[in-house]
Amino acid sequence: MTQSDLSDLSVPTDPTVPTDLRAARRAIIAELEVAEAFDVREEIERRVAFLAERLTGTGATALVLGISGGVDSMTAGRLCRLAADRVRADGRRAEFIAMRLPYGVQSDEDDAARAVAFGAPDRCLTVDVRPATDALAASLTASGLGFRDDAARDFVLGNAKARERMVAQYAVAGAVGGLVVGTDHAAEAVTGFFTKFGDGAADVVPLTGLTKRRVRAVAAELGAPRDLVDKTPTADLESLAPQKPDEEALGLTYDEIDDFLEGRPVDDRVTRALVDRFRATAHKRALPTAP
Ligand SMILES: Nc1ncnc2c1ncn2[C@@H]1O[C@H](COP(=O)(O)OP(=O)(O)OC[C@H]2O[C@@H]([n+]3cccc(C(=O)O)c3)[C@H](O)[C@@H]2O)[C@@H](O)[C@H]1O
Numbered sequence: 001m002t003q004s005d006l007s008d009l010s011v012p013t014d015p016t017v018p019t020d021l022r023a024a025r026r027a028i029i030a031e032l033e034v035a036e037a038f039d040v041r042e043e044i045e046r047r048v049a050f051l052a053e054r055l056t057g058t059g060a061t062a063l064v065l066g067i068s069g070g071v072d073s074m075t076a077g078r079l080c081r082l083a084a085d086r087v088r089a090d091g092r093r094a095e096f097i098a099m100r101l102p103y104g105v106q107s108d109e110d111d112a113a114r115a116v117a118f119g120a121p122d123r124c125l126t127v128d129v130r131p132a133t134d135a136l137a138a139s140l141t142a143s144g145l146g147f148r149d150d151a152a153r154d155f156v157l158g159n160a161k162a163r164e165r166m167v168a169q170y171a172v173a174g175a176v177g178g179l180v181v182g183t184d185h186a187a188e189a190v191t192g193f194f195t196k197f198g199d200g201a202a203d204v205v206p207l208t209g210l211t212k213r214r215v216r217a218v219a220a221e222l223g224a225p226r227d228l229v230d231k232t233p234t235a236d237l238e239s240l241a242p243q244k245p246d247e248e249a250l251g252l253t254y255d256e257i258d259d260f261l262e263g264r265p266v267d268d269r270v271t272r273a274l275v276d277r278f279r280a281t282a283h284k285r286a287l288p289t290a291p
C-alpha cells in the first residue's frame with residue numbers, strides 16, 4: 001500500500017457506508033493518534049526519547065512494567081531498557097524494573113521468562129496476585145454479595161486480577177520513585193478492551209497510537225523472538241476460559257481492527273462494530289465524570 005492510498009482516511013470507499021460513519025471513523029483515528037505513515041525506526045526512536053524525557057522531566061528514577069509473556073509488554077519492556085540506558089548515559093539515575101505478576105502458576109510462564117530476558121531489566125520482581133485476588137473474592141462472598149452465575153463471577157474476578165496487578169505495580173513505583181508503564185495502544189483503546197483502573201491505569205503509555213501489527217513490527221525490529229512477536233494475544237483473565245484469545249472475546253480480528261485504524265478498506269460490519277464499541281467505551285478513556 002502506498003502513501004497516497006492512505007492519504008484519504010475516509011476510506012472505505014464503499015459508498016453505502018453512511019457519511020456519519022466515515023466521519024466517525026476519521027475522528028477515532030485522529031483521537032487515538034494513529035499516524036498515516038509508519039517508519040519503524042522513527043517510531044522506536046520517538047518512543048524511547050519519550051520515556052527518557054519522562055524520567056528526567058518528572059525526576060523519577062525507575063520505569064515499572066508488568067511483563068506477561070504477550071507481545072505488548074515485551075515490546076514496551078525493550079523500549080524501557082533503551083530509555084533507562086539513555087538516561088544513565090547522560091549521568092543520571094535510572095533503572096528498569098520488570099514485574100512478573102502471575103495468578104498462581106501461569107501456563108505460558110516460559111514465554112514470560114523469555115519476554116523478561118528480551119527486555120533485560122535491571123531487576124525483575126515477582127508478585128503472585130492470587131492470594132490478594134482470592135482474599136478479595138472470599139471477603140466479597142462473606143459480605144453477602146452474590147453473582148448472577150459462575151461465568152459472571154469469573155469475569156468480575158478477572159478484572160480484579162488486572163487491578164491487583166495495578167496495585168502491585170504502584171506499590172513498587174511508590175517504593176522506588178518510579179513511573180508505572182502502561183501498554184495501551186490504539187488497537188486496544190478503540191474497543192476499550194482493558195480493565196478500567198486495572199491495566200488501563202498507568203503513568204506513561206509509550207505504545208499510544210500503534211496498531212497491533214505496528215507493535216509487532218516494533219518488536220521484530222528490536223530483535224524479539226519471532227514466536228513471541230507473532231503470539232496470539234490474550235488477556236488471560238478468566239479462570240474458566242484460560243488463554244482465551246482476544247479475537248474470540250471481541251468477535252473481531254486484530255487485522256480488521258488495524259485495517260480500520262490505518263485507513264485501509266474494511267467491511268461495513270467492522271466499521272459499524274468499531275464505531276459502536278468506541279462510543280460505548282468512551283468512559284474508559286476519560287476521567288470520571290463530575291456534576
Ligand atoms: N457510560 C459509562 N460511564 C461511566 N462508567 C461506565 C459506563 N459504562 C460502564 N461503566 C462502568 O465501567 C466499569 C466496567 O469497566 P471494567 O471494569 O473495565 O469492565 P469491562 O469493560 O466490563 O471488562 C473489561 C474487559 O476488558 C478486557 N480486558 C481486560 C484487561 C486486559 C485485557 C487485554 O486485552 O489484555 C482485556 C476483559 O477481558 C473484559 O472483556 C463499571 O463500573 C461500569 O459501571
Ligand SMILES: Nc1ncnc2c1ncn2[C@@H]1O[C@H](COP(=O)(O)OP(=O)(O)OP(=O)(O)O)[C@@H](O)[C@H]1O
Binds near residue numbers: 072103234235
Ligand atoms: N501475568 C501477567 N504478569 C505481568 N503483567 C501482566 C500479566 N498479565 C497482564 N499484565 C500486564 O497487563 C498488560 C495488559 O495485558 P495485555 O494482554 O493487553 O498485553 P500483553 O499480554 O503484553 O500482550 P497481548 O495483548 O498480545 O496478550 C500487559 O501488557 C502487562 O503489562
Ligand SMILES: [Mg+2]
Binds near residue numbers: 068070233234235236
Ligand atoms: Mg496478554
